[in-house]
Amino acid sequence: MCRFGILVVVLLGLLSTTVQSIRFEIQSGHTKCISEEVKTNAMTVGNYHIVNPTENHPLPESHKITVRVTSSFGNNLHTGDHVESGQFSFTAPETGDYMACFWAVEQKQPVTLTVDFEWKTGYAAKDWSNVAKKGSVDVMEMELKKLEDTIQAIHDEMFYLREREEEMQELNKSTTSRMAWFGFLSLFVCLSVAGLQLWHLKSFFERKKLL
Numbered sequence: 001m002c003r004f005g006i007l008v009v010v011l012l013g014l015l016s017t018t019v020q021s022i023r024f025e026i027q028s029g030h031t032k033c034i035s036e037e038v039k040t041n042a043m044t045v046g047n048y049h050i051v052n053p054t055e056n057h058p059l060p061e062s063h064k065i066t067v068r069v070t071s072s073f074g075n076n077l078h079t080g081d082h083v084e085s086g087q088f089s090f091t092a093p094e095t096g097d098y099m100a101c102f103w104a105v106e107q108k109q110p111v112t113l114t115v116d117f118e119w120k121t122g123y124a125a126k127d128w129s130n131v132a133k134k135g136s137v138d139v140m141e142m143e144l145k146k147l148e149d150t151i152q153a154i155h156d157e158m159f160y161l162r163e164r165e166e167e168m169q170e171l172n173k174s175t176t177s178r179m180a181w182f183g184f185l186s187l188f189v190c191l192s193v194a195g196l197q198l199w200h201l202k203s204f205f206e207r208k209k210l211l
Helices: 002-015 128-135 139-207
Strands: 018-027 031-038 043-050 065-070 076-083 085-091 096-104 112-121
Touching: 018 031, 018 096, 031 112, 043 065, 043 096, 076 085, 096 112
Parallel strands: none
Antiparallel strands: 018 112, 031 096, 043 085, 043 112, 065 076, 065 096
């Protein structure tokens, strides 16, 4: 039972993090952007490189990219100009969608570049091998440290989800209230129009001496 509980905790912790590893193609002179939702104070690590089209040969000079990583408010967090590879790491200053944009340098002869990109956030972004080396801890201590960080990630995720739930409840209440007022206003307008139509018809018939 204890092992099952630990397994559930670890799985929940992994669900609260993101590991996005993709390979995509981009033509010279074009841009491709990838977004990722990151929570406040979450650790973020990214690695990217251009795949060499010919093994055992140097990467062609035409294979260069420019990379920009920006926050949800447009703040620049990483820049790589005319590079073959690179990496970035930061702690998210605010919750929101973070954007990584790749622009292939324009060439006289169009080329298609293949880019490998790995983006880790939260618990998955921590390099546990370096933690073990720097801290000189044994395997059991490192596993306990992982479990502690996983539990902390679950705790933070629960509070984040609770805040989102409260925001959605407030939004639902506000929307319901506005819809109720809109319904009353629509009913009042309809009754007013009906009353005016009846008054107009009555006046018309009275002028024609039909009533």
